[in-house]
Amino acid sequence: MKPFLRQQLARYTDRLGELEFLLSREDIMKDMAQFLLLSREHTEVASVASRWARYQQRESDLTAAQELLTSSVDDTEMGALAQEEIESASAELQQIEAELQRMLLPKDPDDARNAFMEIRAGTGGDESALFAFELARMYLRYSERQGWKASIINESASELGGYKEVVLKIEGDQVYGALKFESGGHRVQRVPVTETQGRIHTSACTVAVLAEPDEAVAIQINPADLRIDTYRASGAGGQHINKTDSAVRITHLPTGIVAECQDGRSQHSNKAQALKVLTARIQEKDRSERAAKDAAERKSLVGSGDRSDRIRTYNFPQGRLTDHRINLTLYKLLSIMEGDLDDVIQALQAYEAAQQLAALELGAGA
Numbered sequence: 001m002k003p004f005l006r007q008q009l010a011r012y013t014d015r016l017g018e019l020e021f022l023l024s025r026e027d028i029m030k031d032m033a034q035f036l037l038l039s040r041e042h043t044e045v046a047s048v049a050s051r052w053a054r055y056q057q058r059e060s061d062l063t064a065a066q067e068l069l070t071s072s073v074d075d076t077e078m079g080a081l082a083q084e085e086i087e088s089a090s091a092e093l094q095q096i097e098a099e100l101q102r103m104l105l106p107k108d109p110d111d112a113r114n115a116f117m118e119i120r121a122g123t124g125g126d127e128s129a130l131f132a133f134e135l136a137r138m139y140l141r142y143s144e145r146q147g148w149k150a151s152i153i154n155e156s157a158s159e160l161g162g163y164k165e166v167v168l169k170i171e172g173d174q175v176y177g178a179l180k181f182e183s184g185g186h187r188v189q190r191v192p193v194t195e196t197q198g199r200i201h202t203s204a205c206t207v208a209v210l211a212e213p214d215e216a217v218a219i220q221i222n223p224a225d226l227r228i229d230t231y232r233a234s235g236a237g238g239q240h241i242n243k244t245d246s247a248v249r250i251t252h253l254p255t256g257i258v259a260e261c262q263d264g265r266s267q268h269s270n271k272a273q274a275l276k277v278l279t280a281r282i283q284e285k286d287r288s289e290r291a292a293k294d295a296a297e298r299k300s301l302v303g304s305g306d307r308s309d310r311i312r313t314y315n316f317p318q319g320r321l322t323d324h325r326i327n328l329t330l331y332k333l334l335s336i337m338e339g340d341l342d343d344v345i346q347a348l349q350a351y352e353a354a355q356q357l358a359a360l361e362l363g364a365g366a
Contacts, residue, residue: 001055001097004361008104009052016042016049048103055096062089105356110211111177116280117168117209121158122185124203127192129162131314132205134337135186136166139179141339148172153263153273160194167260167277169212176211181325181348183209184311191317200317204310210280221279227251228271233262250274257281326351 019042022028028035062085069082119135121128136152143150154167170179187204195201233247247262248270259278261270313322319333321344328347330336336344 002361005097005100005104008360009048009055009100012045012048012052016045019045048100051096051100051103055093055100058089058092058096062086062093065089101357102353104360105353108177108180111180112174113176114169114171114212115176115179115209116153116212116277117170117179117182117207118165119163119168120165120206121163122204122206124188124201126158126160126162126194127188127201128203128205129158129164130160130193131186131188131203132163132166133161135205135207136163136168138337138339138341139168139170139182142341143170143172143339145339146172146178148175151263153277154260169273176209178345178349179209180211181311181345181352182207187310187313189313189315189317208284210277210284212276213279213283221252221275221282225253226278227253230267246270248274250278252278252282255282255285257285323348 019038022038023035023042028038065082065085069079069086072078072082117139119132119139121132124131140150149171151169152166153169154165156164156166158164185204185206187202189200189202191198192201192203227250229249229251230245231247231249232245246267247260248267249258249260250271251258257278259274259281261274261277263270263273311323311325313320313324314333314337315322316333319331320329321333321336322329323344326347328344330343332340332343
């Protein structure tokens, strides 16, 4: 294990002792907010400290087994037992070290949140709109595989059955943490259904993934800064959806950011949903601006999440998906379009973890 990791882990052991002392004090029990805060930290620190203690124990076991192997040259049975323990301890040490590295990485507090996903057709006309439809279907299928709940909360259909724009809401465990790297430009290369001469065309869509904000955050928006319009919904939803002005459009006047919702049967539910989307978009705007000002942070991220960034190419003639940020190429495009995104998302998460670990090591050496 690298020295900087040992230094970090030693601090957890020290901090665990401090927390146990603080939680044993009678005055802490009188301040419930402080008690809960310290209790949550204790849980996290104790988890790391216990794995570190196990690592140190197995490290001692490995050393003892290596000494036993050296001293039992003439004892075949004892040598075999020592070798078995060496292999077992080495394997467990490797596993625990990987766990500890993950535990030490900075946590994005938004990772556990639900997410809104916006998909917009870009260059390519009808073909781009059809690709937007297929991307939405891909993410819906992936959500189903993950056991998440996904729904379309707003859509603008094209003439050929695609989407000019579609907004999904995805709810479940660690949704934003899994999907946040999908933000950016998605390019498709294939022969469009409207192409009569068999030529390959290139089209593009943009994807933006927004963490669903806390309920408490929404009330921070000044109601005087909002313009709320209602209109008759269009699209799927049966007869009722087209008979009342249930669809809602909210405009945040200071920024010009707009959010719409028409999937619900009531104006009230659509307004609440649109306000959540609006708040998420405002938060994402603030996040992007902060990232743009912080060059060091941008280098540590898998892309900036800017929609102008071309992050991925879907080449249908070759059955190939390429993620340009991490030079990942997979020849399983059809299964990916059916929602088999695990290899892509796990590779992006692993790359981000490696970048964060390198940043921690650099910081420890400074």
